[in-house]
């Protein structure tokens with residue numbers, strides 16, 4: 248008998264509970280996550296330092312991309328051989344430095360954040376990295392800053408306020424190079440997007456549910472939603 252996927256997942260969860268397995272804050276089996284991280288590229292020293300300082304000194308450290316996703320962002324940026332990257336949501340700069348690893352020699356990453364309290368940690372780590380000349384930091388509301396950054400963009404990373412993901416997507420699509428990549432983070436929103444009762448969910452979850460559905464049907468992009476960490480959607484611009 249073939250067991251439906253949802254039931255199978257339920258059974259696996261019960262087995263995990265019996266075996267007292269632990270889970271990350273996004274509900275991922277911690278052992279799988281650790282195994283995957285240990286069998287991926289090693290983490291650059293500067294990112295280990297930034298991770299430590301973000302945990303010690305900055306509010307809400309779980310906003311940071313983290314080890315496995317950081318390696319994946321670096322891999323994608325290298326694959327795209329990006330000349331121009333736009334990042335929406337810098338936070339402490341972990342994903343900025345990961346994405347910068349794949350920039351071409353004359354490439355540039357424009358990273359946008361509206362929180363001025365984060366500037367000092369961003370600047371310190373950007374300066375310390377070997378990519379400082381390739382990073383342009385922008386302070387301000389993302390939608391206003393995007394309009395001032397010339398295209399074409401090879402890669403865009405959307406990782407700021409969830410209610411505005413669609414606004415950002417629409418603002419960058421016309422500026423994307425054909426074959427360019429738009430990456431959207433936190434699209435599973437700790438699993439809240441699985442809720443089927445729309446009137447019982449918050450605005451962010453509702454916005455992400457609409458965004459995920461739209462991308463799936465959007466003829467301008469080829470899209471795959473990966474259940475990596477908190478959900479990461481890759482959309483290749485056609």
Ligand SMILES: C[S@@+](CC[C@H](N)C(=O)[O-])C[C@H]1O[C@@H](n2cnc3c(N)ncnc32)[C@H](O)[C@@H]1O
Pocket residue numbers: 310311312313335336337338339340341342343359360361362365387388389390406407408
């Ligand atoms: C999830 S964090 C980004 C994490 C970062 N990309 C990383 O992986 O380490 C989201 C960031 O978006 C910023 N943000 C939220 N709304 C924004 C807006 N309207 N314009 C610009 N930045 C915004 C926040 O200040 C916060 O630092």
